[in-house]
Amino acid sequence: MQVQSMFFKQRASEKLGDELLQGNMRKAKGKFVDGRAKAVAEFGVWEEVRSHAAKVRDRALANLDAYLLEFEANATRRGAVVHWAETAEEACAIIVGIARANGVRKAAKSKSMVSEEVNLNEALEAAGVEVIETDLGEYILQLAHEPPSHIVAPAVHKSKEQVAELFVKAHGKPRLTEIPAMTREAREALRGHFLGADMGISGSNFVIAETGTTLTVTNEGNADMVTTLPRIHVVITGIEKVIGTLEDFATLIRLLPRSAIGQTVTNYLTLTTGLKMPDEADGPEQMHIVLVDAGRTKLVGGPMQEMLRCIRCGACMNHCPVYQNVGGHAYGWVYPGPMGSILTPVYVGLENAGDLPNAATFCHECAVACPVKIPLPELMRKLREQQFDRKLRPWPERLAIAAWAFAVKRPALYAFLSGIGARVAKWMGGREGLIHSLPGLDGWTKGRDMPAPAGRTFRELYRQRSLERR
Amino acid sequence: MKVGLFVTCLVDLSRPGIGFAALKLLEGAGCEVVVPETQTCCGQPGYNSGGREIAKALARKVLAEFRDCDYVVAPSGSCSGQMKVATVHDLFQGEPDLPEFEALAAKWYELSQFLVEVLKVDAVPGKFEGTVTYHDSCSGLRELGVKMQPRYLLQMAGAKIAEMEGAERCCGFGGTFSIKLGEISTRMCENKCESIRATGAGAIVGGDLGCLLNIEGRLRRTGDKETKVLHFAQVIAGEG
């Protein structure tokens, strides 16, 4: 996916003005948040499990190289081929190479954010491979030629009417009005692709070092088709996804669906390890696992390593008031919301995504919701610190902060300036005490008045009171 | 007991009445209140803009100003979060003056928490007739656990509370966010104002002036000249 994150402000503005999108977002709002709240409330030991989950993620990240090799050794022992990709391009080249070597014509894919990150579909299509997205949301977006706007519910920004329109065009059948009928039509359209694909491509929510296992977590069952039916199974995932044991997985999977959508468990969880046995009816004959770096090692070992704990549940964006209002596409890359506001600048460069770490009020809803206790606001602040140190913010902003910092450290000067400021601003507010427009602060005054100050500062009045009392 | 009042820069500049309301409440409860004259700001605007050193310099300044107080009280959850949480958990981690900031954090209170948890007040001077709705500001709520304290005090003053939908949702202020990403900020504030209007309350009350100026600015811009926008200190001190 092309990075558009440098245009966050403009894109957000468009999204705020898009009535259709706003209506669709309003419908979605609350469902995820309420579902999660209910699931957490009935769980009983949420904080304990959360802490343990953070610990098991940290444990693997602290010795990431050794855990990866353990995973590689066990996966290889079971017959998988483990590939390593430093960049998006390398990841695509590896998978295109596998497709070419095996004469692959059609690939069925289950949802993988890493594949979105590296533009895998485009690479395969350029190599003559037909790629079919099989997660219903991803399928809808493939028909619409749009990127996902949410990492768990990719088509959350679409209404059923919009989906019906896409299906009429793609399936050539009469327009449907009911969601169950649309779902059945998609099922029927995709069934043939599952059975006819040469290659199945999936992500892997975690990879388990102990056993060399990759895995999929879905409600639809599409990932199970993808990992079971085609003769070649390709897994593409990030190097940070490694965990130690099956028990670690059991801990994390208690948190993932609850955090994502308030479900206690997803309908399907499949641990895949190795190949079809000679007398088995199903299963792939080849399994390839592509471990992708593409920026992840920039987070390793540094002050933001905690970000690599992320289990891609989407709770941070579901709870983010900024995301709720602008939607995922405004963020301009694969990962939206708070987690995206950290990952995008790190992966594609802070200079290409400068507004993202600033697109937060630090309300801390994301930090509270995160199942693996990533201090998301603190990490966004660290990116702001990098912007500050590297002078990446616009000059008027830097000048304003420098001027403020100069004054605020000098009490006498500050008292003088704030005294004048209070008087001038009171005058500007006129009789109603409201300032309708302020030079340099139109970000505020375009949509809000600025309530005018009372006219004299607290310190002046307090000094006066002290004098009177004497 | 000697209580330092951290007025906050916004109250100083814009709504000194909130500072005097806090003063009245503290003095009324028998505290000896000192207001260091050189105080300016807790440093949060610098901190959240990535200016770590500015934030540290200001935190040290605050520390020096309030060193000899038994307690420090601020009519703001946001500034209190800066001095109680950011200093200890981030800014001075691994630095020699960490213990001093830990001591400052331990004696620093947001006003409603101080009144309820330390002074354990059972009466307030203010009398308020009518219904208010309360906006939970993010820092106070999620960093400090300010939730029931201001409501308890408001009820003590006679106010009825009509809870709004999403009282804990951010109003969109976020300090410099409100200017840098003004359009999103305005939309978030409009959502908050919709929730406020739906309660039919005559006043929206909160504990952080930044949020209150944001909400007031949006209410007035959209034609609401009636709904009062008040800090809880004003209500319970009877200065609203």
Next chain:
Amino acid sequence: MGARENILARIRRAQGRPGGEPTAAERAAVREAIARHEVGPQPPFAHAPDRLAQFRKECDRLGTTHAQVASERDVPAEVARYLAANGLEPRLAGWGEFAGLDWAGAGIAFDNRPARGDDRTGLTGCFCAIAETGTVLLLSAPATPKVTALLPETHVCVVRTSRLVDTMEDSFALVRAEVGDPPRAVFFVSGPSRTADIEQTIVIGAHGPYRVHVILL
């Protein structure tokens, strides 16, 4: 140097460890940590006094129907009842372990083979079942093909209550004890397939079964 070596070296550099690859001691430490198989905190309801009741409760929540029979001999009659009650044709593709039951007597055509894309009902057993989440666990093997649980619109699963465990961790312990390495597919099924990708409206029956019926014995 290849990508693998570069990535490993970058990780080590960033985390302040010398050399290009983990040392033998580091590898051994990781294996030791893994071998502990530390079990994390579990929710109180995961260890319900009545394991079967907990399993049933979670099945209900997931939309998995269930029925109890006295013995394996009663399975065909229960399947026949279930299919008739749901207006489904009395034919299924089933795992070989059930081929010897009296299907003809129950009026059901039993195809002893893995299910195909056009089969309407699949009958499977399971390796074990998990009470905490109302889950059945299937292990892939020649005699226990996963497709039978996946492709048909209806999945009927026979669960022996003696194979009911509390938690996923317990199921892993059972796999280690009885099988060793996990087989190719360790398949946890918790209710019929579903999606909420259009307007967050839950629809039962996405790509997998529309119905999951558990027969407890």
